[in-house]
Amino acid sequence: MRRSSASHHPNRDLHYRRQHREPPLRRAREARRHPSSASLGGQGGGGGWLVENNPYDPGLMVFMDYRDYMNQKVPCLEAEYPTFLYAMPMSPTRVFFEETCLASRNAMPFDLLKKKLLSRLKTMGIHIVKTYEEEWSYIPVGGSLPNTEQKNLAFGAAASMVHPATGYSVVRSLSEAPKYASVIANILKRGNSEGILSQQRNNGNISMLAWNTLWPLERKRQRAFFLFGLALIVQLDIEGIRTFFRTFFRLPSWMWQGFLGSSLSSADLVVFAFYMFIIAPNNLRMNLISHLLSDPTGATMIRTYLTI
Numbered sequence: 001m002r003r004s005s006a007s008h009h010p011n012r013d014l015h016y017r018r019q020h021r022e023p024p025l026r027r028a029r030e031a032r033r034h035p036s037s038a039s040l041g042g043q044g045g046g047g048g049w050l051v052e053n054n055p056y057d058p059g060l061m062v063f064m065d066y067r068d069y070m071n072q073k074v075p076c077l078e079a080e081y082p083t084f085l086y087a088m089p090m091s092p093t094r095v096f097f098e099e100t101c102l103a104s105r106n107a108m109p110f111d112l113l114k115k116k117l118l119s120r121l122k123t124m125g126i127h128i129v130k131t132y133e134e135e136w137s138y139i140p141v142g143g144s145l146p147n148t149e150q151k152n153l154a155f156g157a158a159a160s161m162v163h164p165a166t167g168y169s170v171v172r173s174l175s176e177a178p179k180y181a182s183v184i185a186n187i188l189k190r191g192n193s194e195g196i197l198s199q200q201r202n203n204g205n206i207s208m209l210a211w212n213t214l215w216p217l218e219r220k221r222q223r224a225f226f227l228f229g230l231a232l233i234v235q236l237d238i239e240g241i242r243t244f245f246r247t248f249f250r251l252p253s254w255m256w257q258g259f260l261g262s263s264l265s266s267a268d269l270v271v272f273a274f275y276m277f278i279i280a281p282n283n284l285r286m287n288l289i290s291h292l293l294s295d296p297t298g299a300t301m302i303r304t305y306l307t308i
Helices: 110-123 171-193 205-214 217-235 238-248 253-260 264-277 282-294 296-306
Strands: 004-008 015-021 039-051 062-065 083-089 094-104 129-141
Touching: 062 238, 083 110, 094 110, 094 217, 129 296, 171 205, 217 238, 217 264, 217 282, 217 296, 238 264, 238 282, 253 264, 264 282
Parallel strands: none
Antiparallel strands: 004 015, 015 062, 039 094, 039 129, 062 083, 083 094
């Protein structure tokens, strides 16, 4: 298991994660479709490269580099898709780079994503000698919850467990799996011993017990909050995204890490929102207020939070 701890860098537009163990070169990443997705999240293009000059500390992984490397002052296609860089040094000359668009309503063209990555590396003075591997992937995010009255059970992306605002899913899936499996096992065991499994098979009550384990009201409140955040992100321009992340990473570590890892309760998320609003610059505050009052996800979030 790879362990990591967050650490800040003097450059406010960079965020690092310290590596305590050298990771493997190949990054396995599988994106599966799930129903009713309104946006695309985590669109990434990257791979392993041999470089002449590696500017990175081999013990650090760049989590998000969202610096302005193009200095675009006029509207252009590149500016329509705000992106950032992941960088993972493998050796003094071997680095894994990934340029990522956090979320957009339309799929970002791969050629444009690759162009932005190569332009960024050129601006940083990084000369590529050899390309080992390239990949492109996207992760559908958002959309509706699964029908919890259906008989068929699902898990992971098929159960809408992908974080709507980040595209992450592994942390929640791993944390939910033992409890979910235990509930299913107990239902089957109780049904077999009491003879009720066959009686309730037709009305789907057995499946609903398992579904409610994945999607209790608390999780639905959290998801409504995340969908509100997703809708905000896809509306921000490139400078708005940078302002958002500068503010986001000024939050206490437990807040931003909990947000990314889906570990904050619905009450914690309210504290998160107030803290973010307090430390945000005025232009971001105005965006947050306008978004809350005008976007349908704002009303949905409030309604879900008030549901008892």
